[in-house]
Every structure is written in C-alpha cells, then in structure tokens.
Amino acid sequence: MAQHIGDGPIVREHMDQQLIESGDLDFWKVFDHGEFLFAAKFNTYDGQGRPGTTGGGDARVPGSAPAFIRTSAPESNSCAGCHNDPLPGASGDIVANVFVLAQTLDPVTDSVSPQFSNERNTLGMHGAGLIELLAREMTAELQALRDAAVSEAAEAGNSVSKMLQTKGVSFGRLTAAADGTVDYSEVEGIDHDLLLKPFHQKGVVVSLREFTNNAMNHHHGMQSVERFGAARTGTDDFDQDGVSDELSVGDITATTVWQAALATPGQVIPNDPVVARAIIRGERTFSRVGCDSCHKPELVLDSPIFTEPNPYNPDGNLQVSEVTSVFSFDVTQLGDSPRPEKTNSGKVVVRAFTDLKRHNLCDEDYNHYCNEELVQGGVPTEQFLTRKLWDVGNTAPYGHRGDLTTMTESIHYHGGDARESRDRFFALSEMQRAEVIEFLKSLQILPEGSAYLVVDENGQAKNKTRLTRSDNPVRRSTVGESP
Template sequence: MGGAMDANRKSRKHHWVVALALALPLSAWALWHLPALLGASSENMEAATGIVASLAPATPGARTANEVALIGDGPALGMHLEEADIAAGRIGFDDVLAHGEQLFTAKFNRFDGQGRPAATGTGVLRDPEGQPVFLRTSGPDANACSGCHNDPFIGGAGEVVANVFVLAQALEPVTESVSPDFSNERNTLGMQGSGAIEMLAREMSGQLHAARLHALARAQATGLPVRTGLLANGISFGALTARPDGSLDTSEVAGVDADLVVRPFHQKGAVVSLREFSNNAMNHHHGMQSVERFGTARTGSDDHDADGIPDELSVGDITALTLYQAALATPGQVFPDAFEARRAVLQGERSFDAIGCSGCHVPAMTLRSRLFTEPNPFNPPGNLRPEDVDRGHAFDLTRQGELPRLEATRGGGAVVRAYTDLKRHDLCDDDIRHYCNERVKQAGIATELFLTRKLWDVGNSAPYGHRGDLTTLTDAILAHGGEARAVREAYRALPPGQQAAVVEFLKSLQMLPPGTRSLVVDSRYRPLNKDALAQALGP
C-alpha cells in the first residue's frame, strides 16, 4: 500500500473498518464519534462499547449485538468505508454504489462534520470565529449533493435557484455579493453519463501525450524542431513544436491546457476527474473534508477545519461517491408520439449536422475500452492516484451500473453519444457577448473560453447557458458567437419549420429514468428501433 494509504490508516484510528456490509446502525456511528464531540477519548469509548476495528461482513440488513439506541440528533451518514476493504473485494460493487448514493443524498449535519469554520472552500486556514454556517455565495451552501443535482431525478441537473458562485468560496473575508467582480455564477449540470465522459477524456489525454512524446523523440533523433498536429478521437487541439533540447513550444495548442490533459468537468473544463470534483465539492458546498485532501498526512491535522469532527470522509467514502457518479445512467433519446413530431426529430437531426452544429457538438465518439477505472492517473495532488494504492477498481460501463448503459462495440469499446468534443471554445465576438460576462479567471483559463456543452441531456436539463439564464433552446443557439458565429447564422437562415425541427431534435435528447432498458425509446420509455423508424417515416 502506498504512503498516502498508510497515512490514511494512521489518521483514522477512531473510525472502524467497514462493518456488517453496509448494515452498521447509525447509532453505533454516533456512539463512536460522541467522544470527539464531548471531549472523551476514542480508546475509552471503544472499551465501553465493545466496537472493534475489524468486523466481518454480515448479511445485509443484519443487526449487531453491540447496537445501542441513540435517541435524538445524530449524523446523517451511518458509517464509513475503508479503501482496503473495497479493493480486497470484501464489499460488493452494488454495496459500494449504495454507499456512494447515500453520500450523494445525505443531508449532512454537524455530527457528520458539516461546516468548515476554520477553512475556506479551498482549504486555506482562517479565523473560525463568527464564520457563517451557511452562505449562499461563498458556502457552505448546500445540505446535500442531491439538493442541486436533482432534476429530473437524483444525479440530474438543477434550475437557476441551484446556481453556484464559483471562486467566491476562496475569499476571506467571505462576501455576500453576487457581483461578477467576486465570482462566476454557474448553473448546475447533470451528472448522467459522467463515467463515460471521464474515460473519454482520459483516452483523449493519452492520445495527445503520445503525439507529444513522438514529436520529442523525432526532434531528438533528427536534431531539428518537429511540429506536429494534436488529434484526439478526431478532434484537433491545434499543434505543438518539439525542440531537440526537449523543450516545447505550445503556443499553437488550442482548446486544452498546455499540459495536454483534457479536463471534462466544470463548464470551463477545469477538473480532471469525478474524484477531484467530489473532493472539491464536499469541502466547498458542505464543509465535509476528505482525508486524502485534508487529513494528517497533508495538513498535519485530522480536523483541518476545526469543527470538532476528525477525518470526516475516508478514502473509501470518496471512492464510493466517485463510482456511484460514474455508474449513473447514460442519457438517450425520447421520441414523441405524434407522427409529425417524430419526423421533425429526424429532420432536425439531419439539419443539425448540415448547418455545422456537429463540428463541436460531435454526436458520437468511441471509447477504446468500456471499463471505468479508478483512480485516474491524471489526478492532481490531494486526490488518490494509482501509485497510492496496490489495487484499483474497475467496472464495465456497458454491463454494470444504472440502466440504461453505453452501447458496446466490438473489441471491448463503447459508443459515447454525448454531443461534445470536450474542447474549450470562444463563443464571443464584437456583436455577441452573452457568454463573455465572467471577470474572474478559473484555473488560469481565459474568461471567454468554455467547454463544449454536452447535449445528450439537453431535452430535460433546462435552463440553458452557463448561468442558466436562457429559458429556451432557441435563445441558447442565438447566443452563440465567436467560433460558432457561422453556424448560428446558418441556423438563422433556415426556414422557420426547419429551425423548429432542430429544436425538436434537441428536445428529444434526454436523461432517461434509471432502469430504462434502451437508449432510444418512445414517450413511455419503451424501446424503439431508430433505423426502422426513419425508414417508416420517410424523408
């Protein structure tokens, strides 16, 4: 086990290892943490309760003999998972996902460690005196992940009331202002299909890195500069020039950082993985701090935010939360009932491609491997990485997780119909500047650049735009300028009926209720054969 995991074990002496296959009662959790709240030692509490550090798995739903009823308030999270137990297979995949779902839906309270009085949303220490328990602008600003990601169901998007004020969480003193001088207002995106998106980004990063290595090798072999185009899954990310001395000219790199790591999360494309996203969000929005980011090994304290609860989220907890989000259902397509509406969907899809929308909103890309693997090798420090563990985790995105799932391809791959190129673009020009309102740089990314929005859930993830301030699909299309200006004008040149058909097509791209058996369905979520439907409806 790597050093980070050893440090994690040392810093979690007061948390027991995974117990009773997700059946450990909430009362036992509260008893274990009561010493931290009251000032007693956890060793004494262990002697008093008989709870030991290693318990064998039991039948789900079983009760434990040392259960003691807790009357009154207590934590929302009943237990914690240990990374070693997940890696060793002592906890089944479905149980790991169940724990991840509990983390996603739990309304955390102070018994869990909710709040971060002595730390900002980026972890910078501050005076805890008088800090707000909740503050809409700077956080903590939510009770549960599902408080924002819930439309049309858990793990979905959020309407404008759920907007977050990105980067305000770093300010000290905190600000109550929603002015763009202090933060960037962003709408909540849906999480469906996130496992496929992360793996697609990883593979694309790998292809870009391979091109860089090849150019460097050629430059060193020839003694001459080598300029090479950067292609990943057919998407151009500009070019770079490798020099014989091993240095690089990245001035022509476009749509991705100079390190050539595709970051598929956040509307700016600023976050590498679901794990990094989760570690950030738990601290920012809830004041729930993970051991791998804020534990003793990294900060010198097991209670970095000084809220009285040590080691609030284990490495295993973050793994479970990551795998749960990665295993959420894949968005698909819902055809309306009326004959003319169905025909409009098919006609609109053709027009969408014909006028150039598919140049950035690429309808489909193919994964070489259908496996989601964890942890991500591109994770930045403060997030579990492959070298930190002896054994990682993997599951098949086409066979495991919520239905519906990705379509498998021959050779072990899968099709991802996300309608994105995972590249940043500038949608502003002198006349159209709706998407250029931001003033605060995030992760060093130019304020006018945004990641191409995934459209595979656009039909039921309104409102639109990075602020959620556009209420119709037509408004969102017409707000495109800059790199998309020619496509916008092509849309405007369509006859009204064809414009409406494009919108009808976009409305058909939806998150589907978990358990739906097919990615292409009718209004009652019954499977449809799209090719047969197209033949029946005609041109």
C-alpha cells in the same frame, strides 16, 4: 443493530478503502454507499461547515464566517440538493446556481457581483463515467503525440511539428525543437500539459474524484481524509469544527463510483409520426448547418472499463500508487440503466454531443457568454467547455448561468467559434429551426431503469434506424414523393 436516539451524524458508518481494494465489497455495496452519500444531508455531527478554513483550504479565524452563506458557501446540505432535476445526479434550476471562486474569500462576500465570483448553473452528471474515460484516452493519445514529436526532433536534430488530433477532435498543433523544448502557441482548447479536464464548465477538473473532493469541502464543509487528513495537514480536524476524519478515502471512492455509474442519457422519440419525423429531420439539419463541428454526435471509447482512482489525478486526490489494487467495473455491465452498448469490436459509442474542448463563444455582436470577470484555473474568461447535449431535453435552463429559458435563445447567443453555424441556423426556415429544437428536446435523461437508450414516450424501444431510413429524402423520391 442498536437504535440511535436524538441528534447525531447522518453518516453512521464510513466505507473502508482497504475492503474496496481487497475485493471484499462488491460493486453494488460500493455503489449504494455512494448514492447514500450523494443524497445525505450532512449536519454538524458529520462535520458540516468549515469554521476555521475557507473553501480553498486557507486558515481563517474560527467562527468568523457563518455556517451557511449562499454566496461564499457552504451553501448546500447535500449534493442532491442541487443535482436533482429530473433525477438525483442530474442538473439544477437557476435557484441552485453556485458562485465559483467566492468560496476562497475571507471575509466572505454576500454579493453576487461578477467581480467576486463566477455564477454557474448546475450541470447533470449522468454519463459522467463515460466522459471521464474518454478524457483519459484522449489525454493518453495527445501526450503520446507530444512525446513522439520530442523524440523525433531529438533524433533528427531539427524541429518536428505534430497535429494534435484524437477521436476526430483537433486541438491544434505543437512543435518540438531538437533541444527538447516544445512550442505550444498553436495548441487550442486544452492546457499545455495536454491533460484533458472534462469537468466544470471551464474544463478545469480532471476526474470525478477531484470534483467530489472539491465539492464536499466547497459546498458542504465536509473534508476528505485523503486531502485534509493528518497525513497531509498534520491534523485530523483541519477545519477546526470538532469533527475529525469527516469523509474516508472509501467514502470518496464510493461517491465517485456512483457518479461514474449513473445511467447514460438517451433519446425519446414519441409515436406521433409528425413529431418523430421532425426529430429525424432536425437531427439531420443540426449536422448540415455545422452544429456537429463542436457538438460531435459521437465519440468512440476504446475500453469500457472504469478504474478508480484515475491515473491522472492531481495531488490531493487518491493516486494509483497509493492503492494495492484499483477498483474497476465495466460501464456496459454495471450501474444504473440504461447503460451504453458495446460494439462488436468491444468499443463503446458515446453519443454525448461534445468535443470536450474549450471554445470562445463571444464576438463583437454576441457576448452574452462573456460576463465572467474572474479567471478560473488559468482558462481565459471567454472560453467554456463544449456543453454535452445528450441530456439537454430535460435539464433546462440553458447557458452557463442558466439565465436562458429556451434553446433558441441559447443558440442565438452563440458567437465566436460558433458564429458560422449560429448564422446558418437562423437562415433556416421557421419550420426547419423548430425541427432542430424538437431534435434537441428528444435528448434526455431517461426514467430510472429504462431498458433502452432510444425509446418512445412509454419507455418502449424505438427503432431509430427504421425511422431514419423511412424519412430519407432520396428514398422517398424514388417512390414518387417530393424530397
């Protein structure tokens, strides 16, 4: 291969989507290219920057905005520049915060005032493939309930109501009238299209692919062909930076697949018996005070097969109808380790500690989480998607802005829908609260290549079931110990 001398693009070769669809590229080639693109520090030869457009795709006078601007973006060289703690693909410190919706402004703003943007902390992407698959299955179930209500109402000639429950999560109920209209006024925590959107803290992004297309343009000024190419816009240099076709359809597929195949977060239970016992007791107390009503310890995934593209992708993202064959892989067999395990029935238990539902965490006493002023995606400013806790132990700081330094602070400001469990937590003894925090600290992104989902501090497998049984109050009391 010829050597390249001097400045030039970081991305020398783009991935061909047709080779992916034909099966000529195996999983690991696609995965490795996605990892490369996630870490690549794009430059002007790659097409970094968008001098002629805003982050929302509107035209602007070329050169009227700087190549980089922290508040209005582009503000980053690479995806891994923000998603890096403790590993590439994970979360970011408050210094990596983004200013959501400022990217659409023309002229740009250099203010961090909430009247111009919503400041958000960078969340981790580990386990994201499982989350997207859960959202797809939950969407299918919810929309099937709606369709059944419409069909039954038409047949019966009167209104029919359906409770919207999927995987143990309730999204309220809807009522279908005989004429086919649907009343969504009692639907909770999801849009009326019943399409579950599991990404962004507001729950407004359907898929990792949509997330990737958005972020490449927003943060780096790198436009994908599938959204900004000539077939859609009439020009192959939509942002007028002198570089055409900056990211191929195959590039976006590869970046999506890499994120979907990141390792599954797990749990670290040290060998110190005092700490181990605190973790086991803390998990039990976490459920007892009601934290698990929203931070559900597990959701069951029916199928572990991740397919790309997502069948629910919105316009501007690759559609299933546009490919000759979807790219698919089993998340329990391929990707970074540790991977999730199949049950005997072939299902996967996803221990993400979320219900993938939007909630209001504010009331008249606690409104720390209600600082935002701009509505994103039609979602009320006070609502946020339940944070996944499976990586909370090593992805500080906390809160949607990352402005809370301890877990106890984060719990303190839980009002609204979480007020009852919040009050129960602070009614506990100091030791019991400390045990809950110790449990949360144990939920972590594990070191690369970890072979097990539950390990000790040395990465060796830990038998959590045995620990739980040994600390069971009933079991202990039968041998003469106090519960």
